Amino acid sequence: MTLTNYEAVIYDMDGVLTDSEPLWKIAMEDVFRSVGCPLTKEDFQRTVGLRIDEVIAYWYHESPWSGKTPQEVEDGIIQRMVELLTERATPLPGVVESLQFFTERGLKIGLATSSYQVLIDCILDTLQIRSFFQTVHSAEYEAFGKPHPAVYMTAAKNLGVEPKKCLVIEDSLNGIISGKAARMTVICVPEKTHHPEPKLILADAQFEDLNQLVTFFK
Numbered sequence: 679m680t681l682t683n684y685e686a687v688i689y690d691m692d693g694v695l696t697d698s699e700p701l702w703k704i705a706m707e708d709v710f711r712s713v714g715c716p717l718t719k720e721d722f723q724r725t726v727g728l729r730i731d732e733v734i735a736y737w738y739h740e741s742p743w744s745g746k747t748p749q750e751v752e753d754g755i756i757q758r759m760v761e762l763l764t765e766r767a768t769p770l771p772g773v774v775e776s777l778q779f780f781t782e783r784g785l786k787i788g789l790a791t792s793s794y795q796v797l798i799d800c801i802l803d804t805l806q807i808r809s810f811f812q813t814v815h816s817a818e819y820e821a822f823g824k825p826h827p828a829v830y831m832t833a834a835k836n837l838g839v840e841p842k843k844c845l846v847i848e849d850s851l852n853g854i855i856s857g858k859a860a861r862m863t864v865i866c867v868p869e870k871t872h873h874p875e876p877k878l879i880l881a882d883a884q885f886e887d888l889n890q891l892v893t894f895f896k
Contacts, residue, residue: 679845679863679883681895686839687780688830688862691791693849693869694888696767696801698759699726705758706733709751713743726869727852729792729823730755760800767804772888776847777810779892789814790833790846792823813837825852827860834860847888854881865891 692698703719710717717737725733734748734755746754780787787810791798795816802808813836817823820832834841846857849869857864858880866881867888868874878884885891 679895681783681785683843684785684845684863685843686786686788686834686837687845687847688788688790688833688837688857690846690848690850690853691789691793691798691801693770694847694867695770695773695789695807696763696805697770697870698763698767698801699849699869701759701762701766705755705762708758709754710737710743712754713746713751715741715743717741727792727824727850727856729817730794732823756794756796759797763797763800764804767801769805769807770887772890772892773805774807776888776892777807779895781810785845786812786837786839788812788833788837788844790817790829791815792817792829792852794818824850825855825859827856830857830860830862834862847891848881851875851877851880854878867891 689695703722706722707717707719725736730752734752738748789811793816795818798814798816813833815829815833815836817829820828822828834844841861844862846862846864848854848857848864848866854864854866864881866878866884868878
């Protein structure tokens with residue numbers, strides 16, 4: 679891999695820009711418990727990388743609850759996430775450095791995430807990195823979330839770059855599948871709170887953090 683092969687870098691958000699996965703687990707555990715659905719942080723690993731409405735549909739099928747609609751549960755989780763992100767979100771190692779590095783080398787920068795727009799706005803503003811991105815796209819606006827490739831295909835289209843000229847940075851298996859299905863080169867920086875996932879070798883390369891990625895390209 680050399681940067682001359684690419685015209686754009688498209689970042690995932692949760693687990694790539696900030697360590698939000700533990701916060702998702704806190705928010706979901708709190709809200710699901712409130713409706714009598716005692717799921718654990720380990721349970722939620724089964725749905726990492728899915729859109730939140732898909733997560734809720736999955737668990738409603740697996741362990742139905744009563745008292746609140748799936749939409750009310752979703753709204754509660756999103757509200758809790760905004761609170762947690764505003765209080766706790768910080769950039770993961772190498773995030774700002776990598777954004778500066780790719781920008782200085784003339785690559786376009788995009789964001790493609792399964793998270794909703796309200797959470798994208800919260801994270802970009804809390805981390806103060808919005809200005810780096812030429813496009814920001816949520817699978818909220820697609821018929822299907824990851825692992826479907828639509829969110830990455832739309833991000834590339836918005837950037838005006840062919841998919842094969844895009845470098846994707848992901849942390850989850852569903853995200854890797856999404857990027858690969860979009861015919862992009864996928865780099866994986868595994869999210870540290872997950873159990874080791876051997877299938878992450880599907881990525882074209884793996885790095886411990888984004889500082890290590892920048893060192894590689896330098």
